[in-house]
Amino acid sequence: MAVASFSPSFTVSPSPPIRPANRVSIQTRLRSIPRATLTIDSGSSGGVAAGKPKVLLEVRGLKAAVKENGKELLHGVDITIREGEVHAIMGKNGSGKSTFSKVLVGHPDYEVTDGSVVFKGENLLEKEPEERSHAGLFMSFQSPIEIPGVSNFEFMLMALNARREKNGLKPIEPLEFYGYLGPKLAALKMEPTFLDRNVNEGFSGGEKKRNEILQLAVLEADLAILDEVDSGLDVDALQDVASAVNGLLKPNNSILMITHYQRLLEIIHPSFVHIMEGGKIVKTGDSSLAKQLDEGGYKAISTV
Numbered sequence: 001m002a003v004a005s006f007s008p009s010f011t012v013s014p015s016p017p018i019r020p021a022n023r024v025s026i027q028t029r030l031r032s033i034p035r036a037t038l039t040i041d042s043g044s045s046g047g048v049a050a051g052k053p054k055v056l057l058e059v060r061g062l063k064a065a066v067k068e069n070g071k072e073l074l075h076g077v078d079i080t081i082r083e084g085e086v087h088a089i090m091g092k093n094g095s096g097k098s099t100f101s102k103v104l105v106g107h108p109d110y111e112v113t114d115g116s117v118v119f120k121g122e123n124l125l126e127k128e129p130e131e132r133s134h135a136g137l138f139m140s141f142q143s144p145i146e147i148p149g150v151s152n153f154e155f156m157l158m159a160l161n162a163r164r165e166k167n168g169l170k171p172i173e174p175l176e177f178y179g180y181l182g183p184k185l186a187a188l189k190m191e192p193t194f195l196d197r198n199v200n201e202g203f204s205g206g207e208k209k210r211n212e213i214l215q216l217a218v219l220e221a222d223l224a225i226l227d228e229v230d231s232g233l234d235v236d237a238l239q240d241v242a243s244a245v246n247g248l249l250k251p252n253n254s255i256l257m258i259t260h261y262q263r264l265l266e267i268i269h270p271s272f273v274h275i276m277e278g279g280k281i282v283k284t285g286d287s288s289l290a291k292q293l294d295e296g297g298y299k300a301i302s303t304v
């Protein structure tokens with residue numbers, strides 16, 4: 001039985017739940033494993049294209065509506081993201097930023113009514129949410145969900161192994177996974193005790209955000225969509241989370257971030273900044289666009 005019918009990046013169909021008594025020693029085991037950097041292939045595409053970076057995501061004329069009432073929220077979104085690029089989407093409240101990212105990961109509340117989305121050369125819109133995750137798409141939600149009864153450790157191991165299985169790789173054993181997690185936890189300045197706790201249960205807002213980035217680090221997605229990963233973070237936490245995200249950037253993966261603030265873009269430097277308005281991208285520029293916005297508000301940006 002699925003614990004979460006729709007989770008950020010994967011549906012959880014756990015094997016028998018691990019009782020708290022059986023998982024008390026995760027941090028002890030973590031400490032006993034050498035911190036040698038273990039590399040586990042999560043099944044991402046790998047390889048850097050020679051010459052011009054390959055297109056990872058191509059969205060053309062995307063229109064989408066609320067499934068329940070047919071209200072159209074996206075009115076023709078166009079965006080192209082290549083390997084190695086960081087894209088930021090900014091826009092006033094209610095302009096459609098989160099809807100766009102949720103449509104990309106296949107959120108069940110929305111239906112696509114027109115347009116196309118090609119991810120790594122395949123039609124993304126034909127895929128189920130889980131298949132999108134296995135294909136290398138990851139989304140960090142504005143409000144990460146809690147999953148009672150499933151530890152963080154189990155959740156991430158299941159997610160990684162599900163992706164590996166889909167990509168024809170053999171599963172990672174728990175012990176190897178402990179070693180793999182060590183440096184990632186350290187990069188995010190997270191205590192190993194977080195692995196024992198149920199996914200996001202009782203986590204503070206900032207801890208949830210760190211945990212989302214930990215999941216991203218584990219899955220090594222090709223395209224990470226980060227929806228307001230900076231919201232609710234204190235100054236130090238913002239620095240930790242943004243630096244960890246920077247550490248995950250490779251020549252063959254990309255990031256699409258939604259943010260309201262220039263401060264995040266001062267740490268994670270965007271290749272492109274897009275302004276969304278009324279369910280469409282109305283302007284695209286470089287990081288100077290975010291600066292203009294920060295200094296003069298939306299009125300400082302002419303979208304005509």
Ligand SMILES: Nc1ncnc2c1ncn2[C@@H]1O[C@H](COP(=O)(O)OP(=O)(O)OP(=O)(O)O)[C@@H](O)[C@H]1O
Nearest residue numbers: 066071073091092093094095096097098099100109
């Ligand atoms: N499931 C839904 N049912 C009805 N309306 C919805 C639904 N999802 C989104 N909307 C509406 O669509 C519009 C765009 O919402 P969205 O969350 O995408 O905006 P946003 O740009 O991310 O805003 P913010 O910056 O405040 O997070 C809003 O008016 C919102 O109320």
